[in-house]
C-alpha cells in the first residue's frame with residue numbers, strides 16, 4: 001500500500017491483499033493453504049503452502065512455501081467499511097489536500113475486484129470504495145466551509161484496447177462501435193489528455209452516485225465460466241477536485257483514480273471461445289503490458305518505460321511512475337485450482353511495491369485571477385507614470401468610474417477606523433472628484449445643522465493636556481460651590497418648615513420671616529404650604545398631620561417634580577371647579593364651627609342642669625329618710641327595712657343620672 005505524507009515526497013507501494021469470501025474461498029480454507037499473519041500491522045505476512053503430491057513424481061523440487069509481505073492483509077471476513085477506513089480513507093484525505101492518488105484492484109477474474117471497488121448491489125453495507133469515498137469527500141467539504149470545492153467526475157472504460165466514455169448519454173441508445181472513442185493525447189511535457197471523455201460536475205453525494213450508477217449500467221459485463229457477471233473491461237472512475245480559498249488566486253487541483261482492472265484468466269483452463277476469447281486476449285495482453293511497465297519501473301537503471309504499449313498503461317502512466325500516490329489492492333481467489341494465479345498475483349504485487357513515486361502538491365494560479373491582478377497593476381502604473389510626467393488625462397470620468405468612486409467615498413466615510421485611507425490611484429481627475437464629493441457632503445450636513453466633522457473628531461486629539469487640567473480644576477470648583485449651596489438650601493428649607501409647623505401647632509399665623517424664607521427658598525414650596533394651611537384649619541388634631549405631610553412631601557419632592565406639579569395644577573382642566581369646591585368647603589367649615597360652638601353651649605347647659613338634678617335628688621332622699629324616721633317614731637310597726645329600700649332606690653336613680 002502506498003505510504004505518503006506531505007513532507008515525504010517519495011514512497012514505496014506495499015499492496016494490500018484481499019481474500020474474498022464465497023464458495024471458492026471456503027473450499028480453500030478447508031485445505032489450510034493460506035496462513036495470514038497480521039501481527040505486524042505495517043507489513044503483514046501471507047504464507048502459501050503447496051504440499052508435494054505423489055502425482056508429481058517421487059523426485060519433486062517444487063517450492064512448497066511462498067511468503068509475501070503486504071502492508072495490510074484482509075481475510076474474507078473483512079467488512080467493506082473496514083477496507084474503506086484502512087485503505088481508501090487515507091488516500092481520499094491526501095487527495096483533499098491536493099495530491100493525485102490512485103487505488104487499483106488487481107487479481108484473477110472472480111476474486112472480488114469489482115466487489116471491493118464498486119461494491120455489492122444487494123445490501124447498503126456492501127457499498128464499495130467508490131460510493132464510500134464520494135460520501136466521505138462531500139462530508140469533508142461540508143465540514144470545511146472556508147474553501148470553495150468543485151468536483152467533476154469521469155468514468156472511462158477500456159474495452160478491447162478502445163476507450164469509451166461511460167457517462168456518455170448516448171451509451172444506451174447506440175452500439176458500442178458507434179460511440180466516439182476516447183483517445184489519448186500527449187502534450188510536450190508528456191502529460192496525458194483524454195479526448196472525448198466528459199467531465200460531469202457533481203454538487204452533492206447524490207448527484208455523484210447517480211453518475212456512478214449510470215456508468216456501471218453502461219459497463220461491459222458478460223457471463224464467463226469463472227464469474228457469472230464478469231466485467232470484461234478495465235474501468236477508471238476519476239474524481240477531479242479543485243479547491244480554492246475565497247479571494248486567493250491559488251487553486252489546488254487533484255484527482256483520484258479508482259481503477260477496477262479486468263480479471264486475468266487462463267483461457268485454456270476456462271475454455272472460453274468467440275467473443276469471450278477475444279476479450280480475454282485483450283485483457284491478458286494489457287495486463288501483461290502493465291506487468292512489463294511495473295517491472296521496468298522497479299528496475300533502477302531503466303531509461304525507457306513502455307507505457308505506450310497499451311492504453312491502460314498510458315492512462316495509468318502518472319499513477320504508476322509519476323506524480324501520484326498509488327495504492328494497489330491484490331485480490332486472490334482461494335480455490336485450489338487457482339493457486340498458480342494467486343501466487344502470480346502476489347508476485348505482481350511485490351514488484352509493484354518496489355516502485356517509488358514522487359508526489360507533489362498540485363497548486364496552480366488561477367489564470368483569470370492573475371489577469372485581473374495584472375490589469376490592476378498596469379492601470380496603477382499608468383496612473384503613476386502620468387502623475388510623474390505631468391501628463392494629465394483630460395477626458396471626463398465615465399459614469400461607471402464616478403459610481404465606483406462614490407462607493408469608495410461612502411465606504412471611507414462610514415469606516416470608523418481612523419487609519420483607513422481612500423485609495424483612488426494617481427489619477428488627478430479622480431482625486432478632484434473625491435474632494436468635490438467630500439466637500440459637498442460636509443456642506444450638506446452643515447446645512448442640516450449637523451457638523452459631522454467636528455462631532456466625529458475624537459476628543460483626545462482636540463483637547464491638549466493644559467486645557468484638560470484647567471477644565472478639571474474649574475469642574476472641581478463648581479462642584480464645591482454646588483455643595484455649599486445645596487447645604488444652605490437644606491438649612492433654609494428646614495427652618496421654613498419648622499416655622500410653619502410651629503405656626504400650625506400654636507394656631508398663630510406664620511412668622512413673617514419664616515414665610516419670607518419659605519418664599520425665598522422656593523415659591524413653589526410656599527404655595528404648597530399655603531394649600532396645606534387651608535387644610536390644617538379643619539381641626540386642631542389634623543393640623544399636626546397636615547404639617548407632617550407638608551414636611552415629608554416638601555422634602556421628598558424634587559424641584560423638577562414640584563414644578564411639574566405646579567404646571568399640572570395650573571393646566572388641569574377642572575381647576576375652576578376645584579377652587580369652587582375649596583370655597584364651599586371653607587363655608588361649610590365655618591358653618592360646622594358655629595354649630596360646634598352651639599353644641600358646646602348646650603352641653604354646658606346640660607351639665608349645669610345635671611348638677612341641679614343631683615341636689616334635688618339629695619333633697620328628696622333626705623326628705624324620704626326624714627319621713628321614714630318620723631314614721632318609725634310614730635308607728636313602731638313601721639318596717640325599718642322599708643325606709644332603707646327607699647333610700648337605695650334613690651341612690652340608684654342618682655347614679656343613673
Ligand SMILES: Nc1ncnc2c1ncn2[C@@H]1O[C@H](COP(=O)(O)OP(=O)(O)OP(=O)(O)O)[C@@H](O)[C@H]1O
Nearest residue numbers: 020021109110111112113114115227230231262263
Ligand atoms: N468479500 C466478498 N464478500 C462477499 N461476496 C464477494 C466478496 N468478494 C467477491 N464476492 C462475490 O464474488 C463474485 C465475484 O466478484 P467480482 O465480480 O467482484 O469479481 P471480479 O474480480 O471483479 O471478477 P471479474 O474480473 O471477472 O470482473 C461476485 O458475485 C461478488 O459478489
